[in-house]
Amino acid sequence: MPVLNRIADFAEEMKGWRRHLHANPEIGFDCHETAGFVVAKLREFGVDEIHEGLATSGVVALIRGQGDGPVIGLRADMDALPMDEMTGLDHASGTKGRMHACGHDGHTTMLLGAAKYLAETRNFAGTVALIFQPAEEGGGGAGVMVEEGLMERFGIREVYALHNEPGLPVGAFRTAPGPIMAAVDDFSITVTGKGGHGAMPHEAADPVVAACGIVTAIQTIVSRNHHATKDLVISVTQIHTGSADNVIPATAWINGTVRSFDKGVQAMVMRRMREVVEGQAMAxxxxxxxxxxLGYPATVNAPEKAAFAAEVAGEVGTASDPDSPREMGAEDFSFMLEQRPGAYLFIGNGETRGVHHPEYDFNDDTAPYGASFFARLVERAQPAER
Structure with a gap:
């Protein structure tokens, strides 16, 4: 079964929603105008309940189907990135320093498309909870919604989400059982020495040389303390120090990121990094x-839910190998999957610029596939009695 006919009928309408959202990006938890647009559409569609203000600007809408049944959650993120857009498109961001460079405008549109269809047809049992979430890009909005009782308040039993993937063909999906995206942690190290004249290093305690030693030693955690068959990335991404060529500074700063899937690996990294930093400082x-x-945990799909979601994706478009490779990127949907079984999938955005690129744009041809996937997932997971 390809894109649902009814959703294909309003594909142009969805394009209009998406481009409006793209032109009006909002950052972090401050997605009030986006939420207002979402709520207006949901009211127009005739959903049964709308709940606002979760995690500051999040929205949850309920659509009841035919007869009793469980509650299935579908999530879309709404926030943009703090960067300038360079697409030159007619619907480009109207706000300097803000851009929908990760496709959350498309994610919101796909869930709105599913909402319109499901509110019209109601060809399912139980209830669907449509979750529109702020602050995925660093704020952990999903975690905040969970802490506020999202799952318990609405009785959600399982939960699903989509993310667009440039380079994957339009209409294609991929997912995997178990871990699909990494946990993300960050670290900062302040190295304090004794400043002095660059010509007289013996009178100083040089934090620059110490910082270089720390950075080099940190790299041995992956190469010498870590089991080679378990994925781990440690990247030092910033070193800041100094003000002049002939001045040994008093302080240096080091920052970086850690990506892992296994909590035991994560614990080892924290222990070894502390030992390395202390040892190098002494030396x-x-x-x-x-x-x-500690940042977002690993995004871990329930194997049976991932297999089911891949099956549904294959009905709407094409589903890749169920053992699709996992990614070292991170996603705060992980907080929801820690609370309830479900699955996170990638949907093809075609040959576009990569996410977080200033020339990226969500592919509007993708939206009908995503909306159809969400709709069919509900109908298949909770079929209405005939």
Whole structure:
């Protein structure tokens, strides 16, 4: 079964929604205008309940089907990125420093398309909870919604989400059982020495040399402390220090990111990084303080839900190998999957610029496939009695 006929009928309408959202991006938890647009559409569609203000600007809408049954959750993220757009499109961002460079405008549109169809047809049992979430890009809005009781309040039993993927053909989907995206942590290290003249290093305690030693030693955690068959990335991405060629500074700062899937690996990294930083500081005669911050957990699909979602995706478009490779990127939908079984899938955006690129744009041809997937997922998971 390809794109549902009814959804194909209003594909142009969906394009209009998406381009409006793209031109009016909002950041983090402050997605009030986006939420207002979503709520207006949901009221127009005739959903049964609308709940606003979750995680500041999140929205949950309920659509009841035919007869009793469980509640299935479908989630879309709404927030944009703090960057300038360089597409030159007619519907480009109207706000400098804000851009929908990750396709959340498309994700919101796909869920709105599913909402319109499901509110019209109601060819399912139980209830569908449509979750429109702010602050995926660093704010952890999904975690906040969970902490506010999202799952319990609405009785959600399982939950699903889609993310567009440039390079994957339009109409294609991919997912995998178990971990599909990594946990993301960040760290910062403050190295404090003793400043001095660049010509007299013996009178100083050089934090620059110590910082270089720390960075080099951190790389051995992956190569010498980690089991080679378990995925792990540690990247030092920033070093800041100094003000002049002939001045040894008093302080240096190091920042970076850690990506992993296994909580045991994550614990090992935290322990070894602390040991490395302390040991290197002692060796160079400086003081070093590590601040290690746990971020989004790994996104872990329930195997049976991922297999079911892949089957539904194959009905709407084409589904890839069910053991699709996992990614080292991170996603706060992981907080929802920690609470309820479900699956996270990628949907093809075609040959476009990659996400987070200033020339990226969501492919409007993708939206009918995503909306049809969400709709068929509900109908298949909770079929109405005949």
């Amino acid at each position: 160079y005669g400086v003081k070093a303080d590590l601040d290690y911050n």
